[in-house]
Amino acid sequence: MTTFRTYLKIFLSHRVYIAIYLVMLSLVGVIIGLSAYSGTTGEFQVAPANVAVIDRDGSELSAALAQHVLQGNNQVQVADEKRAIQDAVARDQVSYLLVIPEGWGEGLLDAARQGTQAPNLETYVSYYSGMGRLLDIEVTGYADGLYGMAATLGGSAADVIAATDDAWEGSTQVSMVKQAASPLPTSIVTAAEFASYPIFSSAMVCIAVLMSSVGRRPVRDRRLASPEPARARNLALLGACVVIALIAWAWNFALEVAVLGGSALASSPVQLALVGAALLVYALVSASIGFLAGQLGVSENAANALANILGMVMSFLGGAWTGLSLLPDELLAVAHFTPAYWVTLVVEGAAGMGEVSTATVLPLVGDLGVCALFGVAAVLVGLALGRDSVTGQRDSIAG
Known part of the structure; x- marks a missing residue:
């Protein structure tokens, strides 16, 4: 000792x-x-993205698509010029820029009736973040929804938009499962x-x-x-x-x-x-x-x-x-x-x-x-x- x-x-x-x-x-x-x-835990909120929509079509379908893109996001005005579009994306003024070509709405309805490929959209995604890419996936899904409703239900453009919005807003029942033990x-x-x-x-x-x-x-x-x-x-x-x-x-x-x-x-x-x-x-x-x-x-x-x-x-x-x-x-x-x-x-x-x-x-x-x-x-x-x-x-x- x-x-x-x-x-x-x-x-x-x-x-x-x-x-x-x-x-x-x-x-x-x-x-x-x-x-x-982190002393406090906040509620999850989706951060809005800076987006711009140039609608060259002016149809009901293009207006519905533009409204869907702008909903919950910050709208940025960009001139319908090639240089302005490139500058907006390169300078990260927008995370996502959608150009709806002329005749897109009518072309989508015709393609749905005939079972052919829908007309393409012109999209620009900023490489500074992944928000634009996620929004592009959502826009593609909504456009596919318009095409699918037009192909299966037919009817006017207003009917197609209403059916697509109803399906898009449908919710799934979810429930929270609490952990038996709290994490450190x-x-x-x-x-x-x-x-x-x-x-x-x-x-x-x-x-x-x-x-x-x-x-x-x-x-x-x-x-x-x-x-x-x-x-x-x-x-x-x-x-x-x-x-x-x-x-x-x-x-x-x-x-x-x-x-x-x-x-x-x-x-x-x-x-x-x-x-x-x-x-x-x-x-x-x-x-x-x-x-x-x-x-x-x-x-x-x-x-x-x-x-x-x-x-x-x-x-x-x-x-x-x-x-x-x-x-x-x-x-x-x-x-x-x-x-x-x-x-x-x-x-x-x-x-x-x-x-x-x-x-x-x-x-x-x-x-x-x-x-x-x-x-x-x-x-x-x-x-x-x-x-x-x-x-x-x-x-x-x-x-």
């Missing part, structure tokens, strides 16, 4: 590393989460994914620096001269590493919950617990990698470099900087061999969980188990290296 407390005192003496890696980097994660925070806020998911960087870097650098201090010759000689068994010393050192990991996890997760996850405590407790468990396992894995680095005799400068490089690489492969869906297949295959990837699977799976049940929770627990295996492997290698190192040092002293 005395050795364990000594290790913790050495850790707490490195206040600069604690301030930079643990406090400051975790605050950056919370700030990133706040940037993704985007803000806390974003912060939790970014937390893979400060948790890993803080745990690894603090542990590596601790072990570097313990491995200095005066301290090492006193440790070897003590009657305490090597196994007890290694276990005390491993226990100190676990405590450092728990501190890194508790600080990051508590900060995220306090600032971003207050509502999730009541609405999504199970999902939030899964996120916390994922970060906890990742913190322990980070501690095991730091323990391994210390057993390898990594210097303080090398520990800083490794903590930053490995932390950034693993957080990137885990989807903290960009979504996993955006990673190329080659990088995604590599990401499977990093613990951060499996943590992100748990975080995203918990965030989008629509129902809390054994069937939805157990796969995420399995992902946590895969992540934990990385830590187990690192600890076993570190303990083996530590035992061989102590044996070699005792032999050199005896010789």
